């Protein structure tokens with residue numbers, strides 16, 4: 001990828017631990033992000049997503065490997081990189097004592113932008129975040145979804161070419177998530193490069209052109225959402241519930257149905273090209289599940305296949 005805006009080679013981050021060997025939170029990541037691309041890091045708690053985002057955002061130094069952001073090395077050009085990125089951290093760090101407009105205005109001033117420009121920008125971004133009627137409200141009085149929208153708006157104050165979003169919609173209700181997705185689509189249409197982390201499969205499928213599945217600081221797989229599903233899962237999944245105490249026993253009687261069987265604490269997953277045909281095979285063996293559901297494979301199934309664990313624990 002010759003024009004990559006972000007390029008990581010063998011990227012590592014070791015945290016010091018008292019009385020123990022260093023802890024490798026990021027253990028040799030290789031990835032590139034093209035201009036205008038929407039790139040995702042999908043992984044469970046502790047996978048190293050935020051640590052990676054902090055290194056990309058030039059607020060945490062790497063312990064090893066190479067990292068280039070807009071052609072610059074964060075070790076040597078931290079301030080310049082930070083001035084050209086927009087950042088939406090996992091934890092909102094808005095100033096609760098200030099109102100919405102002031103939060104945007106003051107953040108723009110941090111970047112050394114002229115006051116008049118910041119005032120115009122603040123109004124433009126309040127409209128973008130659909131927070132015009134909250135312009136004069138203190139941040140402490142906003143709902144979680146509104147705070148998240150304001151944080152995203154604030155990340156755009158300096159017209160960044162790259163926006164880093166660490167779990168942009170965690171904790172939001174479905175409607176608030178859809179509003180945020182819509183805002184992010186618009187940014188993408190305008191050519192902004194998005195790098196986001198998430199542990200929501202549907203978010204990754206909606207927003208990411210390409211993603212890496214990360215676990216324990218390593219990349220398990222890389223591709224478009226569709227190609228990851230095609231390469232690592234079957235077309236359909238049959239979900240069966242026999243009751244928590246009966247699933248393990250039922251599973252022994254399902255061998256040979258579908259391509260692969262996964263026994264989870266609350267249900268059994270049968271991976272098969274045709275879910276309905278698999279269900280017929282189940283009932284033909286005289287088994288009576290309490291509930292059965294046929295669905296398409298998702299990134300959750302990819303994750304389960306690659307790590308042996310469920311993404312949402």
Ligand SMILES: Nc1ncnc2c1ncn2[C@@H]1O[C@H](COP(=O)(O)OP(=O)(O)OP(=O)(O)O)[C@@H](O)[C@H]1O
Nearest residue numbers: 015023025043044045046047048049050051052090
């Ligand atoms: N400052 C730190 N000092 C020591 N260990 C840390 C530090 N920050 C993160 N870690 C450890 O590094 C690992 C990766 O953490 P990180 O926050 O990058 O994960 P994550 O993928 O963002 O997880 P989550 O989905 O929970 O946000 C974890 O085991 C965490 O405990």
Ligand SMILES: [Mg+2]
Nearest residue numbers: 049050051090
């Ligand atoms: Mg995180």
